Amino acid sequence: MTTLGTASAAPGEFDTGRLEVGETRDGSSVGLPVAVINGARDGQTLYMQAASDGDELNGVGVIQQVVPQLDPAELTGTILVVGIVNYHAFQVAQHRNPIDDTKMNRAYPGDENGTSSERIAAATFDVARQADIILDLHQGSTSRMINETRVRCGRRHRLHRECLELAKAFGVGYVLDQKGPDGQLARAGPDEGIPTIDPELGGCVGWDDESIRLGVEGVFNVLRYYGFLNGHVDLERQTRAKGFDQYGSPAGGLVSFEKELGERVSPGDTIFDVTDVFGKLKARVTADNSGVFWRSRRLPQVASGEYVCSVGTNVDTY
Known part of the structure; x- marks a missing residue:
């Protein structure tokens, strides 16, 4: 029992x-x-x-x-x-x-x-x-x-x-x-x-x-x-990140992303732009390192310094 x-x-x-x-x-x-x-x-x-x-x-x-x-x-x-x-x-x-x-x-x-x-x-x-x-x-x-x-x-x-x-x-x-x-x-x-x-x-x-x-x-x-149920599982290679680069907004305004979740990122790639309410560009944020676009905020409005997104870094497959 x-x-x-x-x-x-x-x-x-x-x-x-x-x-x-x-x-x-x-x-x-x-x-x-x-x-x-x-x-x-x-x-x-x-x-x-x-x-x-x-x-x-x-x-x-x-x-x-x-x-x-x-x-x-x-x-x-x-x-x-x-x-x-x-x-x-x-x-x-x-x-x-x-x-x-x-x-x-x-x-x-x-x-x-x-x-x-x-x-x-x-x-x-x-x-x-x-x-x-x-x-x-x-x-x-x-x-x-x-x-x-x-x-x-x-x-x-x-x-x-x-x-x-x-x-x-x-x-x-x-x-x-x-x-x-x-x-x-x-x-x-x-x-x-x-x-x-x-x-x-x-x-x-x-x-x-x-x-x-x-x-x-x-x-x-x-x-x-692990043998709880009958059946075979082939282990497939996974994309692994060993760290994160996290990005905050350098200015207040509205965020628009240039990368989709899961997309590869190279150094210097634009990750997101910040504009004012009239569409004028206030800031452009680029990637520091290679990686995978991993996570982002859901709402577009941000204050200066507020969290915007993360890129998984030190990426390999195993």
Whole structure:
């Protein structure tokens, strides 16, 4: 019998329930939606979660589509799912937990006696520690961004090769291989000896059908590659960036981009122009280095110094 919160499933069974992580301001219980898919045959355990940032919904869309397709009778091993991690932020469609103004994916491994976010991180990380593989589904918040997978443990980490292999199995085509900030699940998981990746499934307001489709495909790629499901997965070469050049606006006005997401960039290429409201050019920003146009703001209006876009740099294939 495998249990996650109030969900409990014997081999060959499936169940859903709630994982209690604290109380709201009126004293009622906060429970995260969870699922256990317990395969008919013994095997590895996969942990998967979504919406640790409350406005990153594509991962929720992936789980919504993946779970109904999983038949425990055909599964080897166990899948543990937390469908929505950042309960409070999800309710109000915000990025950060409004109870403590914290970005949840900076709170791992958490503290069961800490802040709201630290308690949620501790409860979900206790579940993740049971796994052999971790998928932490994200997106680029509400920015425009390519579909990518992030390996955040750092290239000198003892599990770097295993995390890269997992990213390659997920297979959306682009990988950011750059050590992440403290408190990310994709940092905490490898430190516990568990290969972990952070798929960043595009960026949108609400959710995006194509990014969700790629995420669903990626999850099933992982399930087949690691033997949870029958089937063969050919690992395809991925475009990897090892860093970012980030660009702010030198002037206030309206941005127009000269590059499309995923397009190659060479030094000196125009990335974007800034004009005034009457169309007069105020500034032109060019690339410092070769790379891939990776991420950009969604709205055209900017103030001087405000973030505009990012170019993935130190690019190779692996």
